[in-house]
Amino acid sequence: MVNKVAKKPLVIAVTGLNAIDSPGPGVAVIRALRDGLEQELRIIGLSYESLEPGVYLHDLVDKTYQIPYPSAGAEALVERIQHIHSKEHIDIIIPNFDAELYNFIKVSAQLHAIGIKTFLPTHESLEARDKINLAKFGKKYEMHVPQQMVIHKVDDLRKAAEELEYPLVVKGKFYDAYVCQNIEQAQKAYYQISAKWGTPIIVQEFIKGSEINIAGLGDGKGNCVSIIPMRKLYITDKGKAWAGITIEGADLLNLARQFTKATNWRGGFELEIMRSKKDELYIMEVNPRFPAWIYLTAGAGQNQPASLAKMALGQSVEPFDEYQIGKMFIRYAWDHITDVGEFQQLSAFGEL
Incomplete structure (x- = not known):
């Protein structure tokens, strides 16, 4: 009698589990992976916060680990991933947030050395399409992009408005954008975005x-x-x-x-x-x-x-x-019921 060795499931780690009113891509990515890959999968969620809804959707996510915020740097990220990999033997990581990509690209060679695959752009490609560089990118490759100004202080809004005219769009370097009809709205948007994402702020022509x-x-x-x-x-x-x-x-x-x-x-x-x-x-x-x-x-x-x-x-x-x-x-919303013990475990131990 020949003993059949069970085939190891493909282990894929995914970020972006915040399936809220402004959702991250993670849950949708996982659904697509489960639909499109004709083999057994083990999905590892990588979360930044304990209340990301995807953490608790156990029919989609088999296990979740918290990882450090991008501001902690690439070294902290790779150390945490190495720890998770020692337990889960990850095959692929798919990051889904703009702000985390720089670190993931930076450590991709280290991850590849221990057997974790990624499929990410280069730092050069990432920088070329950055919101701050978009006008330069459009000019270089003859693509239509709106006129814009990059500012570091709220007083520069008046100068931007004189050049671009209202309405204009005030945007964060990572996320958030507001269409503004006057200086009061523009100033409010500036303070809201800078408080959340920092500066610089992009002021863009409204198309x-x-x-x-x-x-x-x-x-x-x-x-x-x-x-x-x-x-x-x-x-x-x-x-x-x-x-x-x-x-x-x-x-x-x-x-x-x-x-x-x-x-x-x-x-x-x-x-x-x-x-x-x-x-x-x-x-x-x-x-x-x-x-x-x-x-x-x-x-x-x-x-x-x-x-x-x-x-x-x-x-x-x-x-x-x-x-x-x-x-x-x-898209639709529903109330997912879980137990406070799961929330406490993730908060206390960094995994669920």
């Missing part, structure tokens, strides 16, 4: 038009493996899509390919686009990771998180050539 988002996946060699354009159908007061629908548009696909070729982007990204009244496509922002609505790519026939995991493992993934137009997502 009127229809908003479109594009989720893409680059192979790191200038090719786009997957492109899914989506139009928002319902937007929250924080500007987040609560419902959306896949749309067609050759110009949208070409823009995503142009961005990927210009940056040799490696990994997931999101282009926030505004189609102006003159039918020009303006890149408003480039998010260097999967968006929170990424599960729609699985529903439309191009499962980007599953494809990224395969590429991280060194498998060949052919570029997708079609997707389903008219596929919708509608």
Whole structure:
């Protein structure tokens, strides 16, 4: 009788478990991984706070560990990941927050040395598309981007308004953006954003038009493996899509390919686009990771998180050539019941 050795499940660690009204991508990424990878998975959640809802969704997340905030630095991150890896034998890590990417990219070689795969852009690519550098990026690669000014003090708002005129958009270096109609609103936005994310603050020209988002996946060699354009159908007061629908548009696909070729982007990204009244496509922002609505790519026939995991493992993934137009997502909220003991365990011991 031959004894069969049980195959080890693929262990994937995922951040971004804050499935709130302004959700992180983590829960959607996990759903896509479970749908798209035809093998047993063990999903490890990496959380920053004890009240991230994804921590307690045990049908999706098998085990959760807290990790240090990005401000703690790359050394603290890699030490914590090494400890978690000693217990879980992680195969792949998929980070999903802008603010953590710098550290994860910095330690990716160390992680690879101990057997943990990532599929991330380079620091150069990350910096090139940064909000602060977006105007320079657009000029270099002949892409439409709004005019903007980068400021470090609230007094500079008046000068920015004189140049850009109202309405204008006040944006944080990582997250948050407010459309402001006057100096009072601009000052309020400045203080709110700087208190949360620090300076500098980006003041951007307001482009009127229809908003479109594009989720893409680059192979790191200038090719786009997957492109899914989506139009928002319902937007929250924080500007987040609560419902959306896949749309067609050759110009949208070409823009995503142009961005990927210009940056040799490696990994997931999101282009926030505004189609102006003159039918020009303006890149408003480039998010260097999967968006929170990424599960729609699985529903439309191009499962980007599953494809990224395969590429991280060194498998060949052919570029997708079609997707389903008219596929919708509608986000919803429900009350998940758990026990206070789980919250206390994660808070006290850093794992659950």
